[in-house]
Amino acid sequence: MPETQDIPFNEYLMQSSNDEIVDRNSKLKPHWDVLFNNIEKIGYQEMASRQSDLNWYLSENGVTYNVYNDPQGLNRPWNLNTVPTLMNYKEWQVIEKGIQQRAELFNLILKDLYGKRELISNGIVPQEVIYSHRGFIRQCDQIDYLTKKQLLVYAADIARGPDGQMWIWGDRTQAPSGMGYALENRLTIGRVLPELSKGLNVKKLSGFFQHFNNLLVESSPRKTDAPNIVVLTPGPLNETYFEHAYLASYLGYPLVQGNDLVARDGYLWMKSLKGLKQIDVVLRRVDDLYADPLELREDSQLGVPGLLEVVRQKNVSIINPIGSRVLENPGLIPFIPGIAKYFLNEDLILPQVASWWCGQPRERQYVLDHLSELVVRRIDRPHSDSVFIGYQMNTEDLEMLRHQISDRPYRFVAQERIGFSSTPTFINQTLEPRNMAIRAFGVYANNGYEIMPGGLVRVAPIVGNTTITNQTGGLSKDFWVVDEKEEKRKPRVTTHKTVQPYESGLKDLPSLTAENLFWAGRYVGRALSTARFLRMVVKQMNFTNFNERKPNYQSLDALFKAVSNLTCTFPGFFEEETMEDPVAEIYAVILDPNRSGSLAHTMSMFFNAYYSIRNLWSSDMWRVFERINTIWRTIQNDSNVNNRKIVQVLDQLITRLIAFMGLVEESILIEQGLLLYFIGLQLELSMLNISKCRSLLVVKLDEHIEYEVLESLLNSHESLNIYRHSFRSYIKIENVIDLIILDQKYPRSVAYRFNRLNKDLALLPQSQISRELSDYEKFVFEGFAKLRLANSSDLCKTEEDNSVRENLDHLLSELSDLLFKASQAITTTYFSHSYQQNQLIQQSFSE
Incomplete structure (x- = not known):
C-alpha cells in the first residue's frame, strides 16, 4: 500500500485533514486506489463528459427534488456526482451492527413511550423531553399493533468524526426518505459509468428492496397472498414526491393521496372506479400530525379522517406508525446510552454526537x-x-x-461541533474534498433489521462547508460497500413475496389518479387545440399586416372573437379598444400565466396534471414532457417576443404535444386508466371543436370573407388537405359542416368523437354493471343521435333578413350543454371526494 507522498493526489490530500480515501496511518485505502486507477483510465476530460451525460440522464428521466422558493423552479433536477463514496465491507459490518442495535433500541423506545412509559417512571428520560415534543401524539397512546415490531423502517445519518470512527448524528423514524434516491443513484451510475466499478466487488441493493417489499406484504392484518398495499403521498408539491412515485412504480403499488382513501366501518378503503377496495398496508409519507384530520390537525388536507381508529382496531398497518416522529427528538440523544443499558444492557456500538x-x-x-x-x-x-x-x-x-x-x-x-470527513468529488475536471454524510437504511426482516449495503451520500455544496442538506444545494453520491470477495449471484426472484398471479385493473386505480388521468386528457387536448388555433391566428395577422389594419378585415376580426370564445378570456376581443390594438391581447392570451383560459394557464394545468401521475409514465414520456417544458419556458422567459418567435415555439410545442399523446397511449394500459384519459381527451376536443364552429360558422358572412374564415377554420383543425382530397371543390359551408361536424368516419369530426365517447363510456365500471344507460351515457348518446339526424343543408339555412344560422347554433348549443352534463355526471359518479368528518373539539397543533 503506497504512502501518502507516493499518491498522485497529493494536492487533493492537502485540502483535507480527514478524508475517506486514507486510513489512520495516512495510507491510501486499497479500494480507493482501484477506483482512482479506473478514473485515470477513463480520463478527467471523459469524466467531465460523463458528468454531463449523467446530468442529462437524470433530467431526461425526471429525477427531481422539490426546493421551495427555488429560482430554478419547483422540480429541480437531482444532483448526482460521478465519483461514488467507497467503504470496505469489514468496516461496514461494524456499522451495520451499530445501526441494527440502534433500530432495535428505537423500536423499544417507541413501544415504551406509547405503552408502559417505564423510561419516564424510572427517571431514565425526563418527562419534559417527551411531553413537550410535538411528535408525541397522545391519541396514539396504548395502541396495540399486529406487527412484531412497531418501528419497521429506520434511517440513520452517520458521518466520520476526527477520531476516524463513524458517528450517529441524526435519526429518521417518521417517514425516512432517500431509499428511492439511493436506488436511482446506483442505477444511473451503472448506466453512465459501468467501467468505474471494474475490479471492485460492489454489494448489490436488490436484496434489500426484496426485504422491504416482503415487510410490506407480511405487515398485512389479513393473511392473504396478495394484500392491498398503497403508498400515501402528500402530493406533487412535496420535496421528495419523485421518490414517492418512484417507489410506488418500482414496487408496483398504487400511489395515493388522502382523498383517495376513506375510513368506514372500522376499515380503510381506497376509492377506485369500481367502488371501495379494502386496504391492508399503507406506506406512509405524510407527516404524523397531518395523517388524520379527524383526530389530529383538523386543517389537514393530506390525511384520512378516521385513520387512527382503523389502526386501533387492527384493520390496517401503517409504516411507520403514526406517532413515530417523537423518536426524531434531539432531546433524547443525551439519554440514549442510558436507555441502551436499561433495555439491552449494552453499550452503544456506534458513538453519537x-x-x-x-x-x-x-x-x-x-x-x-x-x-x-x-x-x-x-x-x-x-x-x-x-x-x-x-x-x-x-x-x-x-x-x-x-x-x-x-x-x-x-x-x-x-x-458539540464535529468535523465530518470529506470525500473526493469531481468538480470542473478535478477532485475536490467535500464534507459528507451518509444516510443508512434498515427495515425489519427475519426477526431483526436488514441494513441496506449502501445508502444515500450527500456532500456539501462547496469546499469547507459543513452544512449538508439538499435544500441548500448539496450534491448526492452513490455509496459503494465493497468486498474483497465477489458477491455470489443469487437467482432472480419476483419483487412480490407472493407467488400468486395478480392482475391489476380499474378496481386498483385510485379515484384521484383516475381523475388526474381524466383531466390530463382534457388539458393535453385543450393545449393542443388552443395552440393550433392561436398559431393560425398569429399567421393570419402576419398575412394581413395587422399593424396597418383596415375596416374591411372582417375575417381577422372574426378570428379574434373566436379566440376569446375558445379560451373564455372575456371580455377580450369583444371590447372595442382591444380590437383597435389586438397585439397586446393576443400576446396575453398566449403568454399570461395569471389569466385564466390563456395558453400559458392551460400549459401550467397540463404540467400539474401530468406531474401528479408521473408514477405511470415511461422514461420516453418524461423526456418528451421535459422537452415541452423547456420549449415553453423559452418563450415565457423571452423579454423580446415577436410573432416569428411565437409561431416557431407553437410549431415545436404542437409537434411535441402530438408525440406526447402518442406515448401516453403506448405507456398506459386501458385497465391502468388510459380509458379515463381517452374520455377526457375526446370530451375536451369535442367541446373546443364545437366552440370554434359556433364562433366561425353560425354567423353568415360575405362570400369572400366567409371563404377566408372557412379556410382558417380548416387550417386550425389540420383538415384543409383532407377537405381538398374529399371534396375537390371551392370551400363551401355545407361541405365544411359535413366534414368537421357530421362525418362519422373522420376522426377529427364532432360526430366521430361522440361515437368514440359512446364506446369508451360503455367500458366504465358503472356502465358494465347496469343494464340501463348511466346518466353520462344518456347525455352523449342523445348528442350522437342529434348529429345522426342532422344534415348540412338544414344547418346552413338562414331566415330572410337574418344572418344567423339558427339551426346550426341550436344544435351546437345543445351538444355543448350535453357534453357539459356528461362531464359533470362522470365527475359525480367516479371522482366525488365530498365525504368529510369533523372534530368535535378544536385542538392546537401549531408548528
Missing part, C-alpha cells in the same frame, strides 16, 4: 458557558430555523439565544 439537554441545571450551565462553541437546537422543531450555530453567531444573537434557553430550558438541546 455529544449532546446536553438544557432542562438539567448542570448541563444547562455548561451550554450557557460554551454557547459560542456549540450547535443549539429546539427539541420539537427539526427545521433549519430552529438550529442555532453558536460559532457563526454575533454577540447580540448569542445573548438573545441565551435568554431563550434560560426562559424555557427544556425546549433546547446543544451539541
Whole structure:
C-alpha cells in the first residue's frame, strides 16, 4: 500500500485533514486506489463528459427534488456526482451492527413511550423531553399493533468524526426518505459509468428492496397472498414526491393521496372506479400530525379522517406508525446510552454526537458557558430555523439565544461541533474534498433489521462547508460497500413475496389518479387545440399586416372573437379598444400565466396534471414532457417576443404535444386508466371543436370573407388537405359542416368523437354493471343521435333578413350543454371526494 507522498493526489490530500480515501496511518485505502486507477483510465476530460451525460440522464428521466422558493423552479433536477463514496465491507459490518442495535433500541423506545412509559417512571428520560415534543401524539397512546415490531423502517445519518470512527448524528423514524434516491443513484451510475466499478466487488441493493417489499406484504392484518398495499403521498408539491412515485412504480403499488382513501366501518378503503377496495398496508409519507384530520390537525388536507381508529382496531398497518416522529427528538440523544443499558444492557456500538439537554441545571450551565462553541437546537422543531450555530453567531444573537434557553430550558438541546470527513468529488475536471454524510437504511426482516449495503451520500455544496442538506444545494453520491470477495449471484426472484398471479385493473386505480388521468386528457387536448388555433391566428395577422389594419378585415376580426370564445378570456376581443390594438391581447392570451383560459394557464394545468401521475409514465414520456417544458419556458422567459418567435415555439410545442399523446397511449394500459384519459381527451376536443364552429360558422358572412374564415377554420383543425382530397371543390359551408361536424368516419369530426365517447363510456365500471344507460351515457348518446339526424343543408339555412344560422347554433348549443352534463355526471359518479368528518373539539397543533 503506497504512502501518502507516493499518491498522485497529493494536492487533493492537502485540502483535507480527514478524508475517506486514507486510513489512520495516512495510507491510501486499497479500494480507493482501484477506483482512482479506473478514473485515470477513463480520463478527467471523459469524466467531465460523463458528468454531463449523467446530468442529462437524470433530467431526461425526471429525477427531481422539490426546493421551495427555488429560482430554478419547483422540480429541480437531482444532483448526482460521478465519483461514488467507497467503504470496505469489514468496516461496514461494524456499522451495520451499530445501526441494527440502534433500530432495535428505537423500536423499544417507541413501544415504551406509547405503552408502559417505564423510561419516564424510572427517571431514565425526563418527562419534559417527551411531553413537550410535538411528535408525541397522545391519541396514539396504548395502541396495540399486529406487527412484531412497531418501528419497521429506520434511517440513520452517520458521518466520520476526527477520531476516524463513524458517528450517529441524526435519526429518521417518521417517514425516512432517500431509499428511492439511493436506488436511482446506483442505477444511473451503472448506466453512465459501468467501467468505474471494474475490479471492485460492489454489494448489490436488490436484496434489500426484496426485504422491504416482503415487510410490506407480511405487515398485512389479513393473511392473504396478495394484500392491498398503497403508498400515501402528500402530493406533487412535496420535496421528495419523485421518490414517492418512484417507489410506488418500482414496487408496483398504487400511489395515493388522502382523498383517495376513506375510513368506514372500522376499515380503510381506497376509492377506485369500481367502488371501495379494502386496504391492508399503507406506506406512509405524510407527516404524523397531518395523517388524520379527524383526530389530529383538523386543517389537514393530506390525511384520512378516521385513520387512527382503523389502526386501533387492527384493520390496517401503517409504516411507520403514526406517532413515530417523537423518536426524531434531539432531546433524547443525551439519554440514549442510558436507555441502551436499561433495555439491552449494552453499550452503544456506534458513538453519537455529544449532546446536553438544557432542562438539567448542570448541563444547562455548561451550554450557557460554551454557547459560542456549540450547535443549539429546539427539541420539537427539526427545521433549519430552529438550529442555532453558536460559532457563526454575533454577540447580540448569542445573548438573545441565551435568554431563550434560560426562559424555557427544556425546549433546547446543544451539541458539540464535529468535523465530518470529506470525500473526493469531481468538480470542473478535478477532485475536490467535500464534507459528507451518509444516510443508512434498515427495515425489519427475519426477526431483526436488514441494513441496506449502501445508502444515500450527500456532500456539501462547496469546499469547507459543513452544512449538508439538499435544500441548500448539496450534491448526492452513490455509496459503494465493497468486498474483497465477489458477491455470489443469487437467482432472480419476483419483487412480490407472493407467488400468486395478480392482475391489476380499474378496481386498483385510485379515484384521484383516475381523475388526474381524466383531466390530463382534457388539458393535453385543450393545449393542443388552443395552440393550433392561436398559431393560425398569429399567421393570419402576419398575412394581413395587422399593424396597418383596415375596416374591411372582417375575417381577422372574426378570428379574434373566436379566440376569446375558445379560451373564455372575456371580455377580450369583444371590447372595442382591444380590437383597435389586438397585439397586446393576443400576446396575453398566449403568454399570461395569471389569466385564466390563456395558453400559458392551460400549459401550467397540463404540467400539474401530468406531474401528479408521473408514477405511470415511461422514461420516453418524461423526456418528451421535459422537452415541452423547456420549449415553453423559452418563450415565457423571452423579454423580446415577436410573432416569428411565437409561431416557431407553437410549431415545436404542437409537434411535441402530438408525440406526447402518442406515448401516453403506448405507456398506459386501458385497465391502468388510459380509458379515463381517452374520455377526457375526446370530451375536451369535442367541446373546443364545437366552440370554434359556433364562433366561425353560425354567423353568415360575405362570400369572400366567409371563404377566408372557412379556410382558417380548416387550417386550425389540420383538415384543409383532407377537405381538398374529399371534396375537390371551392370551400363551401355545407361541405365544411359535413366534414368537421357530421362525418362519422373522420376522426377529427364532432360526430366521430361522440361515437368514440359512446364506446369508451360503455367500458366504465358503472356502465358494465347496469343494464340501463348511466346518466353520462344518456347525455352523449342523445348528442350522437342529434348529429345522426342532422344534415348540412338544414344547418346552413338562414331566415330572410337574418344572418344567423339558427339551426346550426341550436344544435351546437345543445351538444355543448350535453357534453357539459356528461362531464359533470362522470365527475359525480367516479371522482366525488365530498365525504368529510369533523372534530368535535378544536385542538392546537401549531408548528
